[in-house]
Amino acid sequence: MRVTGNLLRRMVRAREFGVMAFLVIALAIAALLAPRFYAPQNLRNLLLDTPLVVTVGMGMTAVIVCRQIDLSVGSIVAVSGMVVGEIYRSHPGMPTPFAMAVGMGVGVILGMGNALLVTYLKVPSIITTLGTMSIYRGLAFVIAGGRQINPNDIPARLVSLSITSPIGIPALALVALFIFLLTHAFLGWSRAGRAVYATGSNPDAARLNGLAPNSIIAGSFIACGALAGLAGVMYASRYGFVNPAQTGNGFELQVIAATVIGGTQVTGGSGTAVGTLLGCILLAAISNVLTVAHLSGRWQLAAYGAIILVAIVADSLGRRQSMKVAA
Amino acid sequence: MKLKKINWTHQYTLLVLVALSFMVSAHLSSHFLDPTYLLTASTNFVETGIMALAMTVVILLGEIDLSVACNLALTAALTGVLWAHFGWPLPLACVAGLTVAALAGLGNGLLVTRLQLPSLTVTLGSMALLRGAAQVLVGDHSITGFPNWFIGVDQRVVGPLPAITLLLVGTAVAWWAFLTRSVRGRMTEAAGANPVAARLAGIPVDAIRVRAFVVSGLVAGICGLMMTSRVGAARWDMAQGRELDVITAVVLGGTDINGGEASIPGTMLALLLIGVMRTGMGLAEINAETQHVAVGILLAASIAVPNLLKRRNRHKAVNAI
Numbered sequence: 001m002r003v004t005g006n007l008l009r010r011m012v013r014a015r016e017f018g019v020m021a022f023l024v025i026a027l028a029i030a031a032l033l034a035p036r037f038y039a040p041q042n043l044r045n046l047l048l049d050t051p052l053v054v055t056v057g058m059g060m061t062a063v064i065v066c067r068q069i070d071l072s073v074g075s076i077v078a079v080s081g082m083v084v085g086e087i088y089r090s091h092p093g094m095p096t097p098f099a100m101a102v103g104m105g106v107g108v109i110l111g112m113g114n115a116l117l118v119t120y121l122k123v124p125s126i127i128t129t130l131g132t133m134s135i136y137r138g139l140a141f142v143i144a145g146g147r148q149i150n151p152n153d154i155p156a157r158l159v160s161l162s163i164t165s166p167i168g169i170p171a172l173a174l175v176a177l178f179i180f181l182l183t184h185a186f187l188g189w190s191r192a193g194r195a196v197y198a199t200g201s202n203p204d205a206a207r208l209n210g211l212a213p214n215s216i217i218a219g220s221f222i223a224c225g226a227l228a229g230l231a232g233v234m235y236a237s238r239y240g241f242v243n244p245a246q247t248g249n250g251f252e253l254q255v256i257a258a259t260v261i262g263g264t265q266v267t268g269g270s271g272t273a274v275g276t277l278l279g280c281i282l283l284a285a286i287s288n289v290l291t292v293a294h295l296s297g298r299w300q301l302a303a304y305g306a307i308i309l310v311a312i313v314a315d316s317l318g319r320r321q322s323m324k325v326a327a
Numbered sequence: 328m329k330l331k332k333i334n335w336t337h338q339y340t341l342l343v344l345v346a347l348s349f350m351v352s353a354h355l356s357s358h359f360l361d362p363t364y365l366l367t368a369s370t371n372f373v374e375t376g377i378m379a380l381a382m383t384v385v386i387l388l389g390e391i392d393l394s395v396a397c398n399l400a401l402t403a404a405l406t407g408v409l410w411a412h413f414g415w416p417l418p419l420a421c422v423a424g425l426t427v428a429a430l431a432g433l434g435n436g437l438l439v440t441r442l443q444l445p446s447l448t449v450t451l452g453s454m455a456l457l458r459g460a461a462q463v464l465v466g467d468h469s470i471t472g473f474p475n476w477f478i479g480v481d482q483r484v485v486g487p488l489p490a491i492t493l494l495l496v497g498t499a500v501a502w503w504a505f506l507t508r509s510v511r512g513r514m515t516e517a518a519g520a521n522p523v524a525a526r527l528a529g530i531p532v533d534a535i536r537v538r539a540f541v542v543s544g545l546v547a548g549i550c551g552l553m554m555t556s557r558v559g560a561a562r563w564d565m566a567q568g569r570e571l572d573v574i575t576a577v578v579l580g581g582t583d584i585n586g587g588e589a590s591i592p593g594t595m596l597a598l599l600l601i602g603v604m605r606t607g608m609g610l611a612e613i614n615a616e617t618q619h620v621a622v623g624i625l626l627a628a629s630i631a632v633p634n635l636l637k638r639r640n641r642h643k644a645v646n647a648i
Contacts, residue, residue, distance in 0.1 A: 117627055121634050122634045123627060123630045126391075127584055127630055128627060130571060130574065130575065132623065132627065133571075133623070134620055134626075135627075137620075138620030139620075244616075253454075256451060257451065266448050267445055298462050298463055298466050299459070299462075299463055302455070302459025302460050302462065304456075304459065305452050305453060305454065305455030305456025305459050306456055308448070308455060308456075309453065309456060312444055312448050312452065313438065313442060317442075
């Protein structure tokens with residue numbers, strides 16, 4: 001038991017080491033290609049590009065560790081952003097924490113929809129969330145009723161969250177950092193967090209050990225929904241508008257890509273919050289370097305694709321090596 | 328035997344739903360019953376259908392190919408660029424585009440089989456890479472001005488029928504005959520139903536998987552040329568999100584997303600259902616988002632409702648004992 005524990009820990013460490021190495025290489029290339037990358041203003045931009053992906057990435061990590069996937073997060077971001085935006089429109093005085101609570105509440109409800117279909121009705125998660133991705137996106141359109149949430153509907157104090165905070169760093173980055181720390185502690189050290197790994201490694205064994213895989217899977221979908229809901233409010237703060245078609249469109253792929261690059265296995269049972277955080281920073285750094293190096297936005301998607309493929313291939317080769325060492 | 332039975336019930340349900348949506352559509356708009364209109368509308372679903380047929384086999388083998396729509400876009404973009412910017416003769420450019428599409432499929436297949444990577448992550452990566460490559464090639468422009476013989480493939484008719492709709496039906500029959508009537512097809516089914524047993528029986532499971540990915544890529548490439556011909560332009564953002572429509576048609580048709588069980592007639596029926604619903608709703612001026620919602624609900628319900636019924640029956644059986 002202890003031996004496998006140590007081995008697992010070693011493998012996880014090695015995997016994060018891989019992402020870390022990628023990140024260092026990317027940053028070194030940045031220093032060569034575009035020294036402006038290290039300008040304070042640009043590093044600030046980097047801090048603003050990551051919080052949304054990090055926030056939702058933490059939920060996605062739990063979902064993928066459970067052997068599931070959630071394609072509906074982008075649509076949840078849109079619904080939550082629309083709901084909060086509409087409330088702001090009629091009640092401009094809504095306090096920010098309340099807005100965040102509303103966003104998370106919306107996310108919880110939509111996450112429960114996913115959880116119900118996956119655990120009770122046994123619809124595979126990829127099908128469930130493929131369906132709810134369309135359904136929730138449609139819901140965002142219904143709430144919008146043909147209008148978008150405009151910058152003048154969003155109060156300045158929400159927008160200021162993505163500009164500054166008492167300690168100088170944008171508050172959104174602090175929120176994401178807090179969520180990262182919380183997820184890290186939860187997945188690493190709490191009983192329920194370890195149950196997430198047990199469920200993903202072997203649901204049957206988990207059940208025989210007295211865990212309830214269904215509740216754990218449901219919990220991870222609800223948590224992922226809640227974080228996507230929170231990200232909807234963060235979106236409104238960061239971009240100053242919410243559009244039912246545009247908001248969160250394709251976001252699910254960014255989040256899944258960051259999670260996978262961070263070493264989380266889609267076959268379940270392994271992945272860490274630290275890995276996902278590094279994956280998010282790596283993706284944001286790459287797109288930022290491309291912008292700073294005046295390689296137009298045109299190269300961004302191809303670079304994302306290449307980095308995903310390189311990361312999973314390197315990860316697989318690394319795992320083979322560690323298997324050999326173990327044998 | 329029992330599984331077959333369930334599958335048939337599923338297809339009857341689909342047939343009933345097709346009939347139902349047909350009647351509702353006819354009720355919503357009187358134009359719907361115009362055969363010429365319906366036949367023209369059918370050409371809109373040919374690419375999705377042809378890709379869904381290849382995807383049925385990929386999913387039968389327990390894999391998935393998220394990169395089809397992006398492969399489609401890359402083929403269109405590459406063909407367009409070679410022709411427009413590099414002065415290649417168009418037929419040669421088409422061949423080059425199709426070659427790259429097949430190679431992209433080969434890459435997916437090799438990564439999945441040789442490195443034993445999950446196809447979900449591999450094709451997620453190649454999805455971004457292929458569409459990204461298309462974007463690098465053409466940027467935000469569209470390539471237009473294709474010669475007359477190349478464009479308007481959807482307007483060609485054989486008798487009263489659009490040629491590409493016939494092509495779709497022919498492809499479906501060919502896939503069905505392949506899977507049910509040929510040795511290789513039976514091997515493919517076996518490789519999907521139980522890969523371990525198939526491997527022990529001497530069936531080259533990995534080679535079959537690679538082939539399925541290559542065919543999926545090649546078919547996506549053909550659809551890329553077809554779409555370019557239909558709209559008369561090549562862009563990097565063509566068919567964005569189309570992979571989801573393709574997968575929806577396959578799963579709605581009764582193919583198990585975890586592999587092992589697939590149905591070509593089911594995929595075609597599901598495509599017909601989606602086609603009738605979308606065309607009907609389009610005529611009734613129901614917007615695209617509502618159409619997406621309807622298809623999404625249908626997809627989730629197509630699996631949730633039978634599961635719910637099964638659960639009921641099991642409870643009943645237990646109570647009877």
